Amino acid sequence: MAYNLLNHIQGKNGSRWAQFIKETGSENLLLVAIDAAKYTHKAILTTFYGDILIKPFEFDASQTGLELVNSQIHSVKEEFGLTEVVVGIETTGHYYEDLVRKCMQAGHRVRVVNAATTDQERKALMNWSKTDNIDLMAIIQSLINGRGTSSELSSGSIGALQKLTRARRELVDERTSTQNLIRMHMDHVFREFQGKSVWENGKRKHVQPFSKLFGKAPCFIMKHYPHPSDILGLGEEGLRKLSIQENLKLRDSTIKCLIDFAEDSISQPKREVKADIYLLAQKLDRMELIDEQIKELEKKIEDLFLETPGAIILAVPGIGLVTGAEFFAEMGDLSDFDHAGQLIKLAGTNPIVKQSGGHRPSYYGISKQGRRTFRNIVYQVGKSLSVNNPEMRERYLALKDKGKHTRQAYVAIGNRMIRLAFSMIRHQSLYRTNHENYALVNVLSNKLRSTNVKRFYEKFVPINSSKSA
Numbered sequence: 001m002a003y004n005l006l007n008h009i010q011g012k013n014g015s016r017w018a019q020f021i022k023e024t025g026s027e028n029l030l031l032v033a034i035d036a037a038k039y040t041h042k043a044i045l046t047t048f049y050g051d052i053l054i055k056p057f058e059f060d061a062s063q064t065g066l067e068l069v070n071s072q073i074h075s076v077k078e079e080f081g082l083t084e085v086v087v088g089i090e091t092t093g094h095y096y097e098d099l100v101r102k103c104m105q106a107g108h109r110v111r112v113v114n115a116a117t118t119d120q121e122r123k124a125l126m127n128w129s130k131t132d133n134i135d136l137m138a139i140i141q142s143l144i145n146g147r148g149t150s151s152e153l154s155s156g157s158i159g160a161l162q163k164l165t166r167a168r169r170e171l172v173d174e175r176t177s178t179q180n181l182i183r184m185h186m187d188h189v190f191r192e193f194q195g196k197s198v199w200e201n202g203k204r205k206h207v208q209p210f211s212k213l214f215g216k217a218p219c220f221i222m223k224h225y226p227h228p229s230d231i232l233g234l235g236e237e238g239l240r241k242l243s244i245q246e247n248l249k250l251r252d253s254t255i256k257c258l259i260d261f262a263e264d265s266i267s268q269p270k271r272e273v274k275a276d277i278y279l280l281a282q283k284l285d286r287m288e289l290i291d292e293q294i295k296e297l298e299k300k301i302e303d304l305f306l307e308t309p310g311a312i313i314l315a316v317p318g319i320g321l322v323t324g325a326e327f328f329a330e331m332g333d334l335s336d337f338d339h340a341g342q343l344i345k346l347a348g349t350n351p352i353v354k355q356s357g358g359h360r361p362s363y364y365g366i367s368k369q370g371r372r373t374f375r376n377i378v379y380q381v382g383k384s385l386s387v388n389n390p391e392m393r394e395r396y397l398a399l400k401d402k403g404k405h406t407r408q409a410y411v412a413i414g415n416r417m418i419r420l421a422f423s424m425i426r427h428q429s430l431y432r433t434n435h436e437n438y439a440l441v442n443v444l445s446n447k448l449r450s451t452n453v454k455r456f457y458e459k460f461v462p463i464n465s466s467k468s469a
Contacts, residue, residue, distance in 0.1 A: 017146040020109070021048075030082040032073060032108070033139035034089045035132055036096040037061070043069055044136040045076055048144060053080065056133050061095070066102050073108075088113050088143040090135065111148035113139050121145075154332050157308050162329035164304065166373065168297045168322065175290045178283050179214060182222070185280040189226045189273050192261035193218075209257040214287070217248040221258075223284045226277055227270045228262035235259070301325045306452050312460050313421050314447055315431040315440055318389030319381065321447045327381050330374035331421065340422035344415050347374040366411060379407075382414030390435050392416070430460065 021029075026048040035042045039061055045054035053076050059065035073085055085108045089096050092115065103110045118138035122130065142148055154162050186193050195208025210218045225231060225242075234242060236255055243250035267273070302321055305311050310328030313319055319327070330347075337343055344350050348370025368375065386396035392413050399409040424431065430440070440461070444453045 013149055014146055016150070021146075024084050028081075028083040030073065030077060030080075030085045031140055031143050032069070032085060032087045033136045033143070034069075034087060034096075034099060035135050035139065036089060036092040036099055038093075038095055041065065041099065042132050042136060043072075044133075044140065045072060046140050047080075047082075050137075050140060050144065056136055061098075066099075066106075070106055085109065086111060086143055088139045088148060090115055090118055090139055109150070111143055111150055113142045113148040117142050117147050121147075154329075157304060158310075158329060158332055161301065161304050161308065161325055162332075164297060164301050165322065165326035165329050168294060168301065169326070171290055171294050171297065175287060175294070178287045178290065182280060182283045182287065183213070185276045185283065186222060186226070188276040189267060189280060190228050190231075190262070190265060191267050192228075192265050193222070193226075193258075196261065207257065209254050209261065217243075217250055217254075219284060219288075220246055220248060223281055226280055227273070228265040228267055229270050231258050231262040298322060302448060302452060306448075306455050306459070309425050309428060310421075311456065312424050312428060312430065314444060314456065315424075315460075316385075316389065316417075316420070317431075317438065317443055318385040318387070318392060319417075320384065323377070323381060323384060324447075326377045327417075327421065328425075330371065330377050331418075334422065334425055337422070340419040343418050343422060346370045347378050347418070348372070349375055349378050349411050349415055349418075378414035378418065379410055380414075381417050382410035382412070385413050385417060386410060390437075391433060428460065 029048040030053070031046050031048060033044050033046075040058050041061055042056055042058050043054075044052065044056045046052050054072055057072075059068045076082065077085070087103045087108045088111045089099050089103070090113050096112070100110055100112060118135060121138040121141045122134065183194065193209065194213060195206055197204050198207050199205070212218070221231075225234060231239070236259060239250060239255045239258065242248065243255075270277075298321070302325075305314075305321070305325040305328070308328065310324070310331070313324050313328065314321065316324075331343060334343075341350075345367075348368045349366045350370075352365060352367050366375075385392035386409065387393065395416065396409050396413055399412055400406070404412070420431075423429065441453070444456055448456065
């Protein structure tokens, strides 16, 4: 009796490959390894047993180069009577993506091989050298051993959503970096503007003029009146007039604090920090531009997300618009997954289990062997739900009571959301909860524009449904 191939050590991916080899016959396979680069790719053609049929050759990253590869494949197939072509392409930046699409369009079976996999193949053979030809043979060896994945690249609305959400995250990171530079320049120009320590009744207390450094009022002052001498030149009356004129809404306590800090400032004279003032203005302009770009991106993300089946997860309290869109985009097309556990493994948030002999299994940290961008958003989702979702908050506290570290609990809640999202999207079912304060319309109104709330109801809420439980 033969057991089901789904028991393969590589799971579904390995089972499919083993079934393919069994049905096709290894003697009928032509393996093609491609080492992708920006301008010039390199390829080699071998049998399934590693016999080289076409030595390594270069081809340009254009239609002409792809036609050369296809002509080589066609001639070798005819000469040796091979029936199936498997193309292994190493993930190199984004240069491999067009190769994957074109090879799939040509009807070849494509296996995407991670660079870490080929590195392990070289190490397994005790070969510490790295050349293009060795990389090609490492890709071939990876194909022979069934490494790599056959999953297609994200396309359509999901692919576009993934690009938009990743672009937004890059902008957010850039904004954070810019804000850190602004803080640095302000330390030189007006050190106390961000706050300082004062002593009251023998105890140290941190006092700052503004609760948020990058609000409208502090940004305006940093740009136009950054130096202590500027604040003293305005005085209390000048600051009040400025507040009314520019609608800064400065409180009397804030004005007094700014004046006091400016009088006791240890900053250098204004003429000595002209370079910092100039750079400070540039960074503030850059931050303003980034803020506008982020807002525009978020509008596009909102409209595009509503076109996808994944938008139904917005019914879950604690899942914001951008977070939900990024979460779904990193999950990708769910049609190729049988259960949520495969998605958890894709994220690399599955626990490492070690067990031998009659000993009880030990659970270590997460594997981190999946997609890093997906893993990061799973953590962020778990963190948000642990605070903003009442039911998930209870689960989080229960995990903490069991001795779980905060980060472990966040990951566990994130994995829980993967399972919930998989079910909701697969069955297009709304979020169900017994929490008495839950109202779908209120949840959506805090996340979407009114027109998109209506779109959500038209797309996901049954006509006869009066309440979402």
